[in-house]
Amino acid sequence: MEWADLVIVMEEKHRKVIVENGGxxxxxxITILSIPDRFKYYxxxxxxxxxxxxEPLFH
Structure with a gap:
């Protein structure tokens, strides 16, 4: 992640894991999309x- 300009996570709990594990x-x-983990794959x-x-984050 050192090389990343942007780290995108779906929920706050994902951000917490990164930060708590030395990040x-x-x-x-880190940008949080606030998308709950209630969806199926695709x-x-x-x-x-x-x-x-x-998508707007890449423009």
């Missing part, structure tokens, strides 16, 4: 949310 210096790089609604929330 506190990545805190400013579920259409999940893909739509990811596109809506993550």
């Amino acid at each position: 506190s210096h990545f805190r400013k790089k 579920q259409k609604e999940l893909i739509t949310l990811l596109e809506e929330k993550a």
Whole structure:
């Protein structure tokens, strides 16, 4: 993660895991999408949310 300009996580608990496991210096790089873990793999609604929330971060 040293090389990353941006670290994207789905939920606050994911950010906490990174920070608690020695990644506190990545805190400013972490963006939380606030997408709950209730979707199935490749579920259409999940893909739509990811596109809506993550895509603007790359422009």
